[in-house]
Amino acid sequence: MTADLFFQYLFAGITYGIMYAIVAIGFNIIYNTTGIINFAQGEFVMLGGMIAISLLHVMPLWLAIAGAVVLTMLVGALIEILFIRWLDNPSVLRMIIITIGLSILIREAALHVWGESIRSLPYFYGNEITTITLGPVRLSPQVLWVIGVCGVVVLLLSVFFKGTPLGREMRACAANRRAAILCGINARNMVTFSFMLSAGIGALAGCVMSPITYTQYDSGTPLAIKGFTVAILGGLGNSMGAVAAGILLGIIEAYSISFVPLAFQDAISITILLIILFVRPHGLFGSGETARLKEF
């Protein structure tokens, strides 16, 4: 492998890794406030991309993306209110099955609305062949958009969770739900907010990655599995860990195609997921001591 190729793969890996990280952050937000893994997370990403592509016919790109994010947030809120809010103390098994059912319903609805065709948003700047030369590597400007959006999302989230009253209330629910309720926090609303936030971030991710990865009605599930792998790898609930783990997984995947056929690329990330689950279920960056207090 030449040095040029090495760097080219490296940047491809980082790009994909950051996309996985945004999906993983979506998982983390819901997990942090509810302890639920939302198996429909990948569908939010798909919905965001699809809605933006449809809205593009009637409005400019930035407005279409904003519209897609808002609409997907509404879908997220609706899902939470209709299917999750009124269950008291449901078992984990029940929640897993409900969110899996939801992911199937959203995917099938998308199939009936948008059909099987593969779509994509246009490049935000330039087109497919626009490149930026960065030393030995050539990058699409879209890559910079992906990295930039991810950076802004992580930054805003940390400000939101640390600095705003709403963010603090959500963290309080995650830390101790009963104590939070006793302090007068409406825990149920916090869960709805977390679904909205997570859906919005997923939709945004779906929009920025659409020009690179394309969007299809069933593109959600593979992304969800990757996102979950990254979330586990970085330690469930840890956003900075998710970014680091995402980049790591992206790079491993990018280099793996020089050793194994492309068709097995998914199998590699899932194998990593399985190994991590067996060996270090608290993630690469989580502490083993706190992990022992959690249920795996």
Place this chain on the structure above:
Amino acid sequence: MKYTKPRAILCLAGLVIAVQVLTRVTGTQYYLTQLTMAAYYALVVIGLTVLMGYAGQISIGHAGFFAIGGYLSAALTTHNLVLFADRPLVLLLDRIGILVRGQDIYGEHLITVAPWAACLLALVAAATIAFLLGIPVLKLKGHYLAMATLGFGTIIYRIALATDYFGEADGISEVPGFTLLPGIGPVPPLVVNGDFGNRVQNYYIAWGVLIIGMVLLLNLIDSRIGRALRSIHGSEEAAEAVGVDTARCKLQVFVLSAVYAALAGVLLTHYNGGLGPSEASVMKSVRYVALVAVGGMANLWGALVMGVGLTFLSLRGVFGSFDDAVFGAILILVMLFAPDGILGLQFHTLAARLKRFGAGGSHDA
């Protein structure tokens, strides 16, 4: 309990015969094809019921075991070994006597593995993989277990889709029939295949296998192991405390359910004469979970009725292009309103749940 079980099984056997006679009388024997396939799918579902309902361990990867059975059996009995006839492994197989020679439709010489040997190999492979996977996976709980089994299923799907030996996206077709018993004198041989004339025979084979499988599982859950499994479902710590070897118990059931799935895969593949990668897809695994859930989780009879009934409707194409959506909706509705299955549902509990749902909804508005 001991008294009603044989009676229920006899009723089921009677029903199976009655349905066959009914289709004969009404001239609707084409239903038998889907009933045969539904019986094989139900075999996966009842196996998964013991794992999910009784032991409380979710698996979203059982289509993977089904595919391991189906694909191994199909590949071994279909791929021609003539070109490799002088390789040591093939010679060894020949020495043991598990290869069969024949001619394909063009009169070419054909050497393949005998179906019974392929079936045995497939079952052993599925059991071994389940055992090796189960040791680490079953230590996990909840979401982690769900994702790990989902990951396993996806890997099997990817392998089926990307391996030349397993036919890539086309799958494997022209799988020969599986002769269970050779013909003796006037008695015709017992063959699992899709031949038109063999339809009634295959219907009884499928249901015979399903009923035997059912009897074994019913006995299992009434035994010491069954009680141990239920105690694991209730509380793993408590089960451990009273001396149940929980890890071993879970692993045994995991392997057992995998073997059920693999057997269904083997037989259905020979019946259909082929299979494709969609049999290994995540959606199939989710479907099995849905059928277990709608049957009432810890309810073998419910799983049997729902497994056969809904699969039959789906195979008949009743749900049209909403097939997957129907299963998704079933999953959600059952889990929301009737987590104990719809067969055990009492009207007033449903009404109470619906009322709570309504109250919850208006509360937010």
